[in-house]
Structures are given as structure tokens and as C-alpha cells.
Amino acid sequence: MPGTLLANRKIAITIISIIILMLLSMGGAYLGGLKQKQLMDSVNPQLNPSISELGKLIQKGETPEVLQHQLKILISNHEQFGDLFIINQDATIIAAKDTNAVGLAYPIMFTSNMFKGLPLPFAYKKSEMPPPSNSYTVMSNPNLMFKVFGSYKAPDNNLYHIIGNYHVSSTINEQLDRFGYYTMLCMRVYHICFILFWLLLAIWVYQDARRRPTNAAAWGILTLFTNVIGWLVYLIARPMLSLCPNCNQEQSNDLKFCTSCGALLKSCCTECGGELKGEWEYCGSCGHKMG
Numbered sequence: 001m002p003g004t005l006l007a008n009r010k011i012a013i014t015i016i017s018i019i020i021l022m023l024l025s026m027g028g029a030y031l032g033g034l035k036q037k038q039l040m041d042s043v044n045p046q047l048n049p050s051i052s053e054l055g056k057l058i059q060k061g062e063t064p065e066v067l068q069h070q071l072k073i074l075i076s077n078h079e080q081f082g083d084l085f086i087i088n089q090d091a092t093i094i095a096a097k098d099t100n101a102v103g104l105a106y107p108i109m110f111t112s113n114m115f116k117g118l119p120l121p122f123a124y125k126k127s128e129m130p131p132p133s134n135s136y137t138v139m140s141n142p143n144l145m146f147k148v149f150g151s152y153k154a155p156d157n158n159l160y161h162i163i164g165n166y167h168v169s170s171t172i173n174e175q176l177d178r179f180g181y182y183t184m185l186c187m188r189v190y191h192i193c194f195i196l197f198w199l200l201l202a203i204w205v206y207q208d209a210r211r212r213p214t215n216a217a218a219w220g221i222l223t224l225f226t227n228v229i230g231w232l233v234y235l236i237a238r239p240m241l242s243l244c245p246n247c248n249q250e251q252s253n254d255l256k257f258c259t260s261c262g263a264l265l266k267s268c269c270t271e272c273g274g275e276l277k278g279e280w281e282y283c284g285s286c287g288h289k290m291g
């Protein structure tokens with residue numbers, strides 16, 4: 001079946017192209033994320049040591065009053081802060097620039113943390129969002145950049161997050177937007193490639209198995225569910241094919257005649273037609289002496 005063979009080669013080439021595209025888009029997303037992080041870190045590098053000082057107080061298990069006091073000092077030392085909060089793992093505000101916010105919920109949409117290092121601190125379901133009635137109204141301003149500065153574990157094992165926003169120049173804001181869009185685009189391409197790769201690998205196995213004396217559908221389904229594992233098992237277990245010496249088409253090893261050209265694929269006894277092995281001097285089936 002030369003048509004099947006050709007189709008399978010096309011699938012294989014497509015799979016390789018998809019893998020290359022997958023690696024490129026993964027690298028692109030990584031670089032995009034890295035660039036965003038660099039930009040964000042470059043904005044106010046002097047903020048980081050002060051933030052980690054506050055983080056150390058959380059780790060020591062200091063009282064909310066102490067944290068509130070230190071947060072106020074931190075804000076007064078750095079004018080670029082629009083807002084600053086310490087929230088607990090239920091998004092309740094423990095300390096804030098605006099002391100009226102303490103006890104209310106920070107209106108944050110926690111999404112799953114797909115990339116480590118990007119400012120998405122923890123996985124949270126939408127249903128677990130704080131109720132709007134108890135939420136603090138956070139001012140929105142395009143020149144303020146929201147950031148999770150750090151997450152710190154207190155001695156009682158509760159996790160606290162220092163979050164807030166600070167002023168950034170419109171140039172940096174534009175750059176962040178651009179790299180954010182670029183990263184998202186790369187991730188989309190990666191996801192599409194991943195799905196295509198998954199499906200095509202199963203199709204490749206199915207098409208390859210169809211040319212061999214084996215259950216092609218079963219191998220295809222196995223690969224559809226286990227992907228690379230099924231593919232590897234198939235590569236080890238698949239019955240071998242050999243080339244027809246007459247027409248060069250791949251043929252299953254158990255065939256006596258080529259299915260493409262009809263040529264005899266095995267040496268056979270002239271007397272009984274039984275299959276012969278190279279070194280035999282007599283036919284193993286009828287005992288006929290070889291020439």
C-alpha cells in the first residue's frame with residue numbers, strides 16, 4: 001500500500017515540524033515571561049530589600065500591629081507606592097496603607113499558577129473569591145502596576161502575601177503590555193501544537209500498524225490515551241517489515257508473495273511449496289533434496 005506509506009511519512013514530517021514549533025513557542029513564552037519579570041524588577045529595585053524586611057517580620061510571627069506599623073514606614077520611605085497590603089491565604093487584609101481596609105477582603109481573582117515566577121501566587125477557585133460586599137475597593141489606575149512582591153510563611157504555617165501597586169512609566173507599561181501579549185500568543189501556539197502532537201502521534205501509530213499484521217485500532221487507541229508511552233511500546237512490539245526485492249515496497253514478514261507486485265518473497269521448496277531456510281539442504285516439510 002504505497003499510499004498509506006506516503007501518508008504516514010507526511011504525518012511523521014508534520015509531527016517533527018510541530019515538535020520544533022512547540023519548542024520554539026515554549027522558548028518564546030519563557031523569554032517573554034523572563035523579560036516581563038526583568039522589566040518589573042527594574043522598576044523599583046530599591047523596593048525589594050524593604051519588602052523582604054517586612055517578609056522577615058511575617059516569618060518571625062510578629063503581630064498584625066507590628067506589621068501594620070512597619071508597612072506604614074515602608075510606604076512613607078517609598079513614594080512610588082500607590083497601595084500596599086499584607087493579605088492572608090483567604091485574601092483577608094491584615095495590614096494596609098489605608099487602615100480602613102484591614103479586615104476586609106482583597107478583591108483578587110486567584111488563578112492557577114501556570115508559571116513559577118509569574119505574579120500569580122496560588123491556585124484559587126473562582127467560587128472561593130471573597131464576597132464583593134466584604135471586599136475592599138482597590139483604586140484602578142493605568143499608571144499603577146499590580147505586583148505580588150512576595151509570599152511568606154508565618155510560624156503558624158499560614159501563608160501571607162505582600163501585594164500592592166506602584167507607579168511605573170508609560171514606556172515600561174507599554175513594554176510590559178507588549179511582552180505580555182507576546183507571551184500569551186506563544187502559549188496559545190504551544191497549547192495548539194501540544195494537542196495536534198497528541199492526536200497526530202496516535203494517527204501515525206494507527207497508520208503504521210495498518211501495514212503490519214497487528215491490531216491497528218488497538219495500538220491507535222492505546223497511543224491516544226498514553227501518548228509517548230504507547231508510541232514507544234508500539235515501536236518495540238510492532239512486527240517487522242521487509243522490502244520486496246522486486247518493487248522495493250515494505251511487506252509484512254509473514255507474507256510469501258509481495259502484495260504490490262506479486263513477487264515471491266521467500267524461497268520455497270519446488271516440490272511441496274513449503275518455506276525454506278537458507279542453510280537447509282533438504283526441505284523441512286517433505287524431505288526433498290535442494291538443488
Ligand SMILES: [Zn+2]
Pocket residue numbers: 244245246247248249258259260261262263
Ligand atoms: Zn513487490
Ligand SMILES: [Zn+2]
Pocket residue numbers: 269270271272273274283284285286287288
Ligand atoms: Zn518440500
